[in-house]
Amino acid sequence: MPTLYIVGTPIGNLEDLTPRAARILAEVSLVAAEDTRVTRRLLSHLGIRPRTTSFHQHNWREKMDGVLAELAEGDVALVTDAGMPGISDPGSELVVAAAEAGFNVEVVPGPSAVTAALALSGFSGDAFLFLGFLPRRKKDRLAALREASMSAVPLVLFEAPHRLRATLADLDTVFGGRQLAVCRELTKLHEEVFRGAAAQALEHFASPRGEVVLVVQGWQAEDSGQPGAGGENEVATELNLRQMLSDLKEDGVRAKDAVAAVAESTGLAKNRVYQAWVELGRESK
Template sequence: MGKLYVVGTPIGNLEDLTPRAARILGEVSLIAAEDTRVTRRLLSHLGIHVPMVSYNEHNKHQRLPALLEDLGSGDLALVTDAGMPAVSDPGSDLVAQAAAAGFQVEAVPGVSAVTTALSMSGMSGDGFLFLGFLPRKARERRTKLEGLTESTHTLVVFEAPHRLKATLRDILAVLGEREMSVCRELTKLYEEVFRGTASEALAHFREPRGEFVLVIRGVTPTAAASGPTDDQLEEAGQRLASLRKDGVRAKDAVAQVSDALGMTKNRVYQMWVESGRTTR
């Protein structure tokens, strides 16, 4: 009976592959890779010639039975394109079913873009929420962010270059001017870590390229605990209704009411969204 190795691979710099990972990849009978083309480049660099099969979000249901059968006769390594399998990756299904079938599962730890970005951000990693990739659709993305407006945890988000600006705009609108760290091409030749606010990041990344990890500071516990008074909420509602009637944009209306009443932009924006639903 074989063993399933969950192997971490570099997120950019090939020197970050551990000697143990290199040894395991050369000893297994088969490698299940997210994209065999990407993994083939790593294996060529190592001089390793081991059979591979693709295992990804599109074919995982078809591949699983055959991979479990392969485990019956030899060791199998599970790898993703970059980082640890099963983190924003379909590998968790294979791990769960292999363990349920009685196969031994062993981790071969490696680099993670999540912890790498956290360590570079200067923000606390004592308590953080990893969100993977936010929804592609704007409405769903904003809804996801609205549920995090009062979270005191540091938030970690993956994002593709073609969606970065839209995501930053939604972060600004929903979470406000949070301190954040935007990490680009981590461990690669053109690595960049931008530290600032969402609006500053929007101005900086005019033509985003590469792979991004966003680290966003959570609200302070005191700010989360002390909400606005009933009088503030009533006045804010009246002001927002008047501004909406006058055709003022959401961003400007939220800023005006937040500055005038001393309420957080997150809370004011929530009220704006809720009032919009009731007026439809």
Template sequence: MRRDRAAAVPGADRARVRGPGRAAPRPVPAVRAAPGGAAPQAGVRPPDPPPRRPRRRGDPGQPRAGARLRPGVPGGAAPGLAVPGAGGRDGRAHRGLGGVRRPLSTLYVVATPIGNLEDVTLRALRILGEVDAIAAEDTRVTGRLLARHGLRKRMLSYRAPVEERTLPRVLDALESGDVALVTDAGTPTLSDPGQRLVDAAWAAGHQVVPLPGPSAVTAALSAAGWGGPGFCFAGYLPRKPGELRRFFEGLREADRPTVAFESPFRVRRALAALAETLPDRPVALARELTKVHEEVLRGTAAEVLAALGEPVRGEITLVISHEPH
């Protein structure tokens, strides 16, 4: 059987019952009283100070986590207001309808060469290589530009005749990544497809970034030499003879040059109507700008019409001066 254990001895009397060979207990250092506090008892460790926990929400000393706005001032952008730079692929997000957060993408409106492929900008090449997809007016034309500079990218056809039908496909691509919008030559949306896509991108809350570059408008204007006071861009000239004459009549009191595009199949008729309406008005005709057969003719409408070869080919840009010859 086990021997009965000795009864436990209190700590204060433990030293008296120890044998002579046992070491004496170590003394407990005295504890000084805290400033302004009561003197502690000898040999007793003072209690630990209470832990410093963060203050509860709503405590006057705790700063508010939300934005500091005056009462009654709503937070965020006004309904229907598109804020450029409010989102992107760097982690920022846009809160759409229903409170669902989704990342914003960027639609790059990229100007491409109007003839010479060497006129593309370095920034345009970088963006075309970084975006997730390219919306192109003609994928074959854009494909030659990309191949010239060693780029390969997924392309979406976005042509003017079926722009409304192909718009949802491009918007779907924009929801998942950045998209570059290009046309066969020049800047999109300027007498080229792209206006519907740009409007839809703004409406969806995406960011729209323009990339300037080659332009037949500014190139022809610089060669004509009449761009000092500014200019007016008219797009393509009216096709109907009556509307064309009324258009030229409206330029009689113009105070700045007018730049317009015209088809090579209708340019002779347009010059003949201009010669009848404004016979003393100087005009510059720029054909095939930046290409091998580039040609710039300057004079009155009758003089340019006489110097124009047959048949007329290529892209035509007209610059009509605002001052008589």
């Protein structure tokens, strides 16, 4: 039975491609690539010339049957421009379809911008919350950040250079002085890691270039570095809680679902979250 290989590719430095990935790319009958032009540069570097076809978020519906037909005749490799297919990149649809059709599906792990940035950030990597790319609209972006604002584990998110400053401004609004790491051009010649608060990052990145991964420190229940910070954190918690509930209420989410969602994302007791919901209702009357 032919196999669909999910192949991780370098996120910048071509030397990071694994020997197994290089072998698989040389052996398969077809490479389904997010952008064939990008993938051909990698294949040229390896000195191999397998057939390629485009498979991305804009054409996967039209390409699906053709790729599955190719898979019936021989092994196929699924790759994206950088990193692992299906992680904030196209590919998950093909994986599901291939598995449902009875084909073998194997992963060939490779570099990941998510874990690379988390390791560089210096924040604990025991657990983390991956947000991918935030919404383009400011209102939706702020809502997503507020919903994640009381996560006790670090937040990891991707951003394009032309939207970085807008996102940093929103991070400053929601997180204030909380520490973060802005990882730019990972594994490339001009790799850079900026550590500090969002407002400081805004000053530093006047004209950002290159792909960016941001890692935001998880919410700290106590700040032992400043006297009286516990009370300030309590106020911040209450404000964030009310904002999250208010956003959900505005979107028409039912009380039960809103309380459950906020309690799960923040770790707060449901009775406390429900009390805040009730108080919001009274204030709106």
